[in-house]
Amino acid sequence: MAMKKVCKLCERGIPRIDYKDEQLLSRFMTDRGKILPRRATGSCAPHQRQIAAAVKRARYLALAPYIKGYYE
Amino acid sequence: MRDYEVVYIFKPDLLADEVSGRLERYHQMLTGGDGSEITAVEHWGKRQLAYPIQNELNGYYVVAQFRCDPAHLPEYERLLKLEEQLVRYLVVLSEGELPTPPSALAEGSDAPGTGRPESKRKEATDAAPEATPAPDTDEAPSDDDGVETATEEKVEAPTEEVV
Numbered sequence: 001m002a003m004k005k006v007c008k009l010c011e012r013g014i015p016r017i018d019y020k021d022e023q024l025l026s027r028f029m030t031d032r033g034k035i036l037p038r039r040a041t042g043s044c045a046p047h048q049r050q051i052a053a054a055v056k057r058a059r060y061l062a063l064a065p066y067i068k069g070y071y072e
Numbered sequence: 073m074r075d076y077e078v079v080y081i082f083k084p085d086l087l088a089d090e091v092s093g094r095l096e097r098y099h100q101m102l103t104g105g106d107g108s109e110i111t112a113v114e115h116w117g118k119r120q121l122a123y124p125i126q127n128e129l130n131g132y133y134v135v136a137q138f139r140c141d142p143a144h145l146p147e148y149e150r151l152l153k154l155e156e157q158l159v160r161y162l163v164v165l166s167e168g169e170l171p172t173p174p175s176a177l178a179e180g181s182d183a184p185g186t187g188r189p190e191s192k193r194k195e196a197t198d199a200a201p202e203a204t205p206a207p208d209t210d211e212a213p214s215d216d217d218g219v220e221t222a223t224e225e226k227v228e229a230p231t232e233e234v235v
Contacts, residue, residue, distance in 0.1 A: 016167055020079070020135065061079055061162055062121035062131065071123055 005042025017050040019057035022064050029055065033068035073107060075166035076145075077137045080152075081159045084118050084130035091115070091132055094157065099138065101148045108140035125159050137166050 008027075009017070017024065028036050028043070028051045035055050038048045058064040065071075082091050099110050116133035125131070145163065152161050 018167070019164075057162065057164070059122070061081065061160065062123055062125060065122040 007042055007044040007047055009047045010044055017047070017054045019054040019061070020063065021054075022058055025051070025055050025058055025064060029064070029068075031068065033059075033065045073139055074142055075111075075137065075139050076163055077135065077166040078161060078163045080134045080136070080161045081121075081125070081131040082134070083126075083128060083157050083159055084132055086132055086157055088115070088117075088132075090157075091134065094155070095134060095136070098148065098151060099136070101151060102138055102140045102144050104140075104144065106141065108138065108144065110136060110138045112137040128159060131159055 014024075019025070028041055030036060035052055038045070041048075043051060055064060059066050080095070082094070086094075095113065102108050103110060113134065113136045116135065118130050118132050121129060121131050149163065152158055
């Protein structure tokens with residue numbers, strides 16, 4: 001079932017993604033902490049690149065897990 | 073001169089005073105009187121790490137922004153690397169904003185509210201001319217709702233709850 005997707009970040013006018021904003025980033029991650037693909041979130045290419053970079057920074061700073069649940 | 077942002081993660085058993093003293097020492101290295109300056113320092117305080125680092129489960133986070141000549145950085149980073157109480161740090165080019173507090177999404181919570189009716193309207197008008205079957209048009213907005221209510225909940229939840 002094809003559904004038209006619009007980039008949520010474009011829709012809300014968020015021009016830049018902050019790597020410190022883990023609440024925002026968690027919306028683009030699976031429940032295991034993987035970065036969701038564009039086909040799942042509908043993000044546009046520029047935002048997807050920002051998301052990926054921000055998630056990786058957040059992981060380094062232990063704001064987001066590399067693998068969620070690994071240490072539980 | 074460039075604008076940078078740095079996040080420090082200190083060991084959790086350091087006192088706030090000790091952290092401030094260390095920050096002062098690091099930042100002295102950057103402010104060499106040539107127009108370099110520390111533009112903002114923000115203490116997030118102790119919070120849980122998403123995974124253990126050096127057997128620590130918590131860390132004392134500090135975010136700072138500064139402007140300095142790139143030539144100062146190697147020496148500054150060398151100092152940081154030698155620091156044993158500093159669990160981790162990250163220096164990146166500042167993206168122009170003041171350090172955002174952990175509750176940064178507060179303004180974001182308004183955006184979905186304003187964006188929701190608009191997006192619904194868009195989808196409805198888009199779907200109608202395409203002459204898609206009725207279930208399709210029904211499904212799209214309802215799905216949208218689910219996503220947005222979920223995001224609102226997340227926005228309201230306190231940021232400290234990082235697993």
